[in-house]
Amino acid sequence: MVAEGAEQETTGTAGGTSAEQPPAAAGSPAPDPKIAAAVAAAEAAGPAAGESVRIDSWIWSVRLVKTRSQGAAACRGGHVRVNGERVKPAYSVRVGDEVRVRQEYRERVVIVTRLIRKRVGAPVAVQCYVDNSPPPPPREAIAPAGIRDRGAGRPTKRDRREMERLRALRGLSGTPGSIPGSGPGPARPGSR
Incomplete structure (x- = not known):
């Protein structure tokens, strides 16, 4: 039975490829x-x-x-x-x-x-x-600014400055005085 099917495919008779249905390209998988x-x-x-x-x-x-x-x-x-x-x-x-x-x-x-x-x-x-x-761009290129590792503790003053700088670059800064050197900030009690 298998030999008959193989002969039919090679000769182009019933069961083989026909002009109406083109054969699948060599090397490409059969469509699902x-x-x-x-x-x-x-x-x-x-x-x-x-x-x-x-x-x-x-x-x-x-x-x-x-x-x-x-x-x-x-x-x-x-x-x-x-x-x-x-x-x-x-x-x-x-x-x-x-x-x-x-x-x-x-x-x-x-x-x-x-x-x-x-x-x-x-x-x-x-x-x-x-x-x-x-x-697409790499994930670290689009990571949100200011993300810290869990368990890293409280950010240092240097870390806070870096986070503020990154937020300013992204336009997320809320107050005009939150970036050092950007102008006068709100007055603190006890300062002159």
């Missing part, structure tokens, strides 16, 4: 049936012939933003560019467009390969674009 079914469902939910997809809806559908309203706000704020141009939320995205979404600490750069308008799972979403984003 669950992902293939989800891709088919996403394509069925995609736009009909001649219809378009809004950019805010597309970036939400492929999970570049958490909500569609965040996508629309990013477009209005100028954080979304398509082919180098700032776009409004109603801009119609097309296959082949380069979409840049600027987020908190990084910029995502993707090329559209498939149009969808309903949110899909992450394995399906990554098949709708080609990710050309630069790698």
